[in-house]
Every structure is written in C-alpha cells, then in structure tokens.
Amino acid sequence: MNPKEFFKFCDEHDVKQFDMKFCDIFGTWQHCTYPLDTLDEGVFEDGLGFDGSSIRGWQAINESDMIAIPDPSTARIDPFFALPTVSVIADIFDPITKQPYNKDPRGVAKRGVEYLKSTGIADTCFVGPEPEFFMFDDIRYHSSQRGAMYEIDSSEAAWNTGRSEVTGNLGHKVGYKAGYFPVSPSDSLGDIRGEMVEAMRALGIVVEAHHHEVGTAGQCEIDMKFEDLLTMSDQFMWYKYVIKNVAKKHGKTATFMPKPVFEDNGSGMHTHMSFWKDGNTLMAGDGYAGMSEQALHAIGGILKHGRALIALSNPTINSYHRLVPGYEAPVTLAMSQRNRSASCRIPMYSASPKAKRVEFRTPDPSACGYLSFTALMMAMIDGVQNKIDPGEPLDRDIYDMTPEELAETNVAPTSLGEALEALEADHDFLTAGEVFSEDLLNSFIAFKRENEIDEVRLRPHPFEFDLYYNI
Known part of the structure; x- marks a missing residue:
C-alpha cells in the first residue's frame, strides 16, 4: 500500500481518525491519534513530530525532538476504537540528520534483515x-x-x-x-x-x-x-x-x-x-x-x-x-x-x-x-x-x-x-x-x-x- 492507496483505503472504510503507533526499546507500543482530514500524503515523507525525551530510554530533554514516519504498508483498521480508525506503525528518525534513529526497535529489525541479505547466507x-x-x-x-x-x-x-x-x-x-x-x-x-x-x-x-x-x-x-x-x-x-x-x-x-x-x-x-x-x-x-x-x-x-x-x-x-x-x-x-x-x-x-x-x-x-x-x-x-x-x-x-x-x-x-x-x-x-x-x-x-x-x-x-x- 503506497500513500495514494492508503487514502483510498481510508475512504473505502469511512475512516475518521489516524492512529500512529511505535515501539520503545522495552517492547511497549506508544501511540498518538490525529483526525484523518488534517493529514495528506506528505505525512509519509515528512512524518509527525513528538517528544523523544518522554519515551523510556530514548532522548535527553535538550535533544528531545524526534520524527515518526508512518509506514503505509502496515495500515490496519483498529478494532478497538469507537470511531473508524486506521492504525499505522511508524519508523523513528532524527529530525536533524534525517537518519533512522538507532534506538528504534523496528529499525533494528529492518537493519538486521538487510544485514542477513548482505552476508549472502540467506535472504x-x-x-x-x-x-x-x-x-x-x-x-x-x-x-x-x-x-x-x-x-x-x-x-x-x-x-x-x-x-x-x-x-x-x-x-x-x-x-x-x-x-x-x-x-x-x-x-x-x-x-x-x-x-x-x-x-x-x-x-x-x-x-x-x-x-x-x-x-x-x-x-x-x-x-x-x-x-x-x-x-x-x-x-x-x-x-x-x-x-x-x-x-x-x-x-x-x-x-x-x-x-x-x-x-x-x-x-x-x-x-x-x-x-x-x-x-x-x-x-x-x-x-x-x-x-x-x-x-x-x-x-x-x-x-x-x-x-x-x-x-x-x-x-x-x-x-x-x-x-x-x-x-x-x-x-x-x-x-x-x-x-x-x-x-x-x-x-x-x-x-x-x-x-x-x-x-x-x-x-x-x-x-x-x-x-x-x-x-x-x-x-x-x-x-x-x-x-x-x-x-x-x-x-x-x-x-x-x-x-x-x-x-x-x-x-x-x-x-x-x-x-x-x-x-x-x-x-x-x-x-x-x-x-x-x-x-x-x-x-x-x-x-x-x-x-x-x-x-x-x-x-x-x-x-x-x-x-x-x-x-
């Protein structure tokens, strides 16, 4: 699902809200919810800002700004919201360097998969x-x-x-x-x-x-x-x-x-x-x-x-x-x-x-x-x-x-x-x-x-x- 397909998916399911989820280093999901009509396709490129110092084991307060970029391929209709809500899992990035955050567990898994392929051992x-x-x-x-x-x-x-x-x-x-x-x-x-x-x-x-x-x-x-x-x-x-x-x-x-x-x-x-x-x-x-x-x-x-x-x-x-x-x-x-x-x-x-x-x-x-x-x-x-x-x-x-x-x-x-x-x-x-x-x-x-x-x-x-x- 690419960004264009994502919004089509939301129209088909009459989605009202967008729930962005990501994982801390201890395996706990964090989330923030946005009215869907406040977002456009740019969210999948520019991401959404949040306070990384409030997440356990992440940033110091003097370098707290972080960016969560949702992955549209992970979109699912969340079964536990009263309003029709789409949940999307996000990857975390540094807003200055634009590089993947090295403490993002999902980023670790993605780097691990790429490393496996690079070794030639398996794909x-x-x-x-x-x-x-x-x-x-x-x-x-x-x-x-x-x-x-x-x-x-x-x-x-x-x-x-x-x-x-x-x-x-x-x-x-x-x-x-x-x-x-x-x-x-x-x-x-x-x-x-x-x-x-x-x-x-x-x-x-x-x-x-x-x-x-x-x-x-x-x-x-x-x-x-x-x-x-x-x-x-x-x-x-x-x-x-x-x-x-x-x-x-x-x-x-x-x-x-x-x-x-x-x-x-x-x-x-x-x-x-x-x-x-x-x-x-x-x-x-x-x-x-x-x-x-x-x-x-x-x-x-x-x-x-x-x-x-x-x-x-x-x-x-x-x-x-x-x-x-x-x-x-x-x-x-x-x-x-x-x-x-x-x-x-x-x-x-x-x-x-x-x-x-x-x-x-x-x-x-x-x-x-x-x-x-x-x-x-x-x-x-x-x-x-x-x-x-x-x-x-x-x-x-x-x-x-x-x-x-x-x-x-x-x-x-x-x-x-x-x-x-x-x-x-x-x-x-x-x-x-x-x-x-x-x-x-x-x-x-x-x-x-x-x-x-x-x-x-x-x-x-x-x-x-x-x-x-x-x-």
Missing part, C-alpha cells in the same frame, strides 16, 4: 513464536514504605475449589500443572480466545491454533503461523494489543508477565527460527536430527551467545523466576531433538524438509520482539559465518542430571543482572553491520539496572517477613 529469516499468557479475573498489587502485596484470582484456579461463589461453586477448576488441553467446562476461556483469534485474523494475522496451557489460573496460548522477521515483529505487537483489549472487554485482565503464579508454570515464548534462500529452506540436511551443516552452525551461534541473548529474550527480573528447573523452562544451553528441557530443540513433528527449524525455548513474552528475534538471528548468522560447533546433543532429561553433570554444561543466567553482564561482555555479534548500536545496548542495560534491579534491591520482599521477622 529470509522466518520466525514462529509461541507466546503464552495468563487471563485473570482480578489482580491487585501495591508497594510503598508501609508494605507490599499482590493478589491474583481466577475462577479456574485450583485454589478456588473451596470458595463460595455467587452462582454456586461448580468445581471444574484446573489443577496445578494440569491445564494442558482440557476441554470445557474446565477450560472456560475457549470462546474468549476464539474472539481474540478472529480479531487477529481480521488484521491479516494467520493463526494456526489456540488452547489452554499447563498453568492453573487461566494460562493460554495462541499460535501464529511463521512469518518473515519484520512481519512477525509487527504482528507480535498486534498480538499483545488484541489479547489485552479482548480480555478487558470480557471483564478479565491479560498479562505477559513470565511468572505471575508461584509453584506453577510460567509463560514462555518458544521461538522457532529458520533461514531460507530463493524460496528454499537452508535448514534440512543429513546431519543430526536431519539438519544441514549450516543449520547446526546456526545453533552453535545461539548456544555460544546464549547467555547474552537471554538479556534481550528474557528482559525482566520476573523472567528468572520462570527460568528454574522443574517448570518446563530450559535452563541448560544445549541442543537436542525432541527434548524440551534443552534450550535449543529440533522439533520432529514433520518429516518435510520445509519444517526443519530450531526452536529456542528460553525466551518469554515480556521481550520486545523486534530486539529478541533480531538478536537471535544475529547469533545464528555469527554461527554460520564462523562455523561454530554446537557440541554434542543432550538427549536425556536435563532435570534428572546431577549437580556434577550440570556443572559441566553451559547454563542460562539465574538473574537479570547476570544476563546484563553477559550482554556487556558479548555483544559484538549484535553490532555487526551496525544492526544494534552501542547506544541502544548501553541505554537498555543502564535503564534495567537503575529502574528495575536497583529498585527491587531497595525493597524488602514479603516472603522475607516469613523467613526473618522472628529471628
């Missing part, structure tokens, strides 16, 4: 994430000098089997770790997920399946068909937006927080990656698990840089409450076919060469897709370029390994601070081709340390009162 990187999320009926949280608390609730939760309910407690709760694929009435969220799916399909997103997930208290998953990296990064923003808004419409609240429920599974975002060239997969071959030598080298790149990657794919303090043994989250940086306790799994569902891919199981949906997917691709490129050996596969259950055996394996960071240190020490593979800038990475690391790690470290945890109050 397309396909991405297929599996984001999980929770839908709760109620969420309350508070933190102050006087105290701190959180409390969640869900009509599906196992802890509510003894609760008195207005309509009578009918049972049908989802047991702990028993939420994978139950039918209704235990799965009470099927119709809401169905509405989410239809909203995504109306936006052009191809959805393959939806189902309840393992966790009690309304854990769900909706799977999108794989797409090229930039398309999927855009779709992931729509995915979160749709899920949160449809949940709210039904009086529920959806969260992509990785570990909101104690002693139950957290929400991951297993990410399937594959390289293609001239319409053909580069992943299939006669190596381990039917993979090509290039694919195995790509896995080697993921494993070599895994600890640094995890700072971007698991970017919250809460992420590391999920990355613990025993809850289906991989903590060992190893390769395996079928074994879901390894960080790099090679799915064996299909014998078709086109289905060959690597599934990186460590990420979670708190990540910014533009940054997480691009970083993963950059690690794969580095693996291919340097012929990195992924090592021997680990086809046993990693959770049954002894501490001595685990000590000999490469493991994921156990905290956000540890992951950020790994990213500081190992990021040359990200800055290759100027895909990621040092400025972006430094801003990301500094913000996380100052506004998350330090803030949490300053506060006593409620469980500390159980442990220490009476010492």
Whole structure:
C-alpha cells in the first residue's frame, strides 16, 4: 500500500481518525491519534513530530525532538476504537540528520534483515513464536514504605475449589500443572480466545491454533503461523494489543508477565527460527536430527551467545523466576531433538524438509520482539559465518542430571543482572553491520539496572517477613 492507496483505503472504510503507533526499546507500543482530514500524503515523507525525551530510554530533554514516519504498508483498521480508525506503525528518525534513529526497535529489525541479505547466507529469516499468557479475573498489587502485596484470582484456579461463589461453586477448576488441553467446562476461556483469534485474523494475522496451557489460573496460548522477521515483529505487537483489549472487554485482565503464579508454570515464548534462500529452506540436511551443516552452525551461534541473548529474550527480573528447573523452562544451553528441557530443540513433528527449524525455548513474552528475534538471528548468522560447533546433543532429561553433570554444561543466567553482564561482555555479534548500536545496548542495560534491579534491591520482599521477622 503506497500513500495514494492508503487514502483510498481510508475512504473505502469511512475512516475518521489516524492512529500512529511505535515501539520503545522495552517492547511497549506508544501511540498518538490525529483526525484523518488534517493529514495528506506528505505525512509519509515528512512524518509527525513528538517528544523523544518522554519515551523510556530514548532522548535527553535538550535533544528531545524526534520524527515518526508512518509506514503505509502496515495500515490496519483498529478494532478497538469507537470511531473508524486506521492504525499505522511508524519508523523513528532524527529530525536533524534525517537518519533512522538507532534506538528504534523496528529499525533494528529492518537493519538486521538487510544485514542477513548482505552476508549472502540467506535472504529470509522466518520466525514462529509461541507466546503464552495468563487471563485473570482480578489482580491487585501495591508497594510503598508501609508494605507490599499482590493478589491474583481466577475462577479456574485450583485454589478456588473451596470458595463460595455467587452462582454456586461448580468445581471444574484446573489443577496445578494440569491445564494442558482440557476441554470445557474446565477450560472456560475457549470462546474468549476464539474472539481474540478472529480479531487477529481480521488484521491479516494467520493463526494456526489456540488452547489452554499447563498453568492453573487461566494460562493460554495462541499460535501464529511463521512469518518473515519484520512481519512477525509487527504482528507480535498486534498480538499483545488484541489479547489485552479482548480480555478487558470480557471483564478479565491479560498479562505477559513470565511468572505471575508461584509453584506453577510460567509463560514462555518458544521461538522457532529458520533461514531460507530463493524460496528454499537452508535448514534440512543429513546431519543430526536431519539438519544441514549450516543449520547446526546456526545453533552453535545461539548456544555460544546464549547467555547474552537471554538479556534481550528474557528482559525482566520476573523472567528468572520462570527460568528454574522443574517448570518446563530450559535452563541448560544445549541442543537436542525432541527434548524440551534443552534450550535449543529440533522439533520432529514433520518429516518435510520445509519444517526443519530450531526452536529456542528460553525466551518469554515480556521481550520486545523486534530486539529478541533480531538478536537471535544475529547469533545464528555469527554461527554460520564462523562455523561454530554446537557440541554434542543432550538427549536425556536435563532435570534428572546431577549437580556434577550440570556443572559441566553451559547454563542460562539465574538473574537479570547476570544476563546484563553477559550482554556487556558479548555483544559484538549484535553490532555487526551496525544492526544494534552501542547506544541502544548501553541505554537498555543502564535503564534495567537503575529502574528495575536497583529498585527491587531497595525493597524488602514479603516472603522475607516469613523467613526473618522472628529471628
């Protein structure tokens, strides 16, 4: 869709308002809305000004002016405005140099795709994430000098089997770790997920399946068909937006927080990656698990840089409450076919060469897709370029390994601070081709340390009162 076609599209849909959206470095959509009749085709060349100092991790106040240039090819009718509204995703530019802004996550993804093509390794990187999320009926949280608390609730939760309910407690709760694929009435969220799916399909997103997930208290998953990296990064923003808004419409609240429920599974975002060239997969071959030598080298790149990657794919303090043994989250940086306790799994569902891919199981949906997917691709490129050996596969259950055996394996960071240190020490593979800038990475690391790690470290945890109050 070019600018002329865009305005024709708006006429056909009787659009009244234009909503411009862009993404900050932490994966949150920002937006500003304009009456459509105040704009013309020049907006796609001149852009729209805004205050970059008010966006987390971006500009200082003395150099705050930024330009957002909408991409007309991303235009979609927004399903959540009362007035007919078209939403368009924008790229961010410096108003002085007219160059793409080096902290714009969408710009990172676009540079990453161009870099992949320039290497000659492949012309397309396909991405297929599996984001999980929770839908709760109620969420309350508070933190102050006087105290701190959180409390969640869900009509599906196992802890509510003894609760008195207005309509009578009918049972049908989802047991702990028993939420994978139950039918209704235990799965009470099927119709809401169905509405989410239809909203995504109306936006052009191809959805393959939806189902309840393992966790009690309304854990769900909706799977999108794989797409090229930039398309999927855009779709992931729509995915979160749709899920949160449809949940709210039904009086529920959806969260992509990785570990909101104690002693139950957290929400991951297993990410399937594959390289293609001239319409053909580069992943299939006669190596381990039917993979090509290039694919195995790509896995080697993921494993070599895994600890640094995890700072971007698991970017919250809460992420590391999920990355613990025993809850289906991989903590060992190893390769395996079928074994879901390894960080790099090679799915064996299909014998078709086109289905060959690597599934990186460590990420979670708190990540910014533009940054997480691009970083993963950059690690794969580095693996291919340097012929990195992924090592021997680990086809046993990693959770049954002894501490001595685990000590000999490469493991994921156990905290956000540890992951950020790994990213500081190992990021040359990200800055290759100027895909990621040092400025972006430094801003990301500094913000996380100052506004998350330090803030949490300053506060006593409620469980500390159980442990220490009476010492």
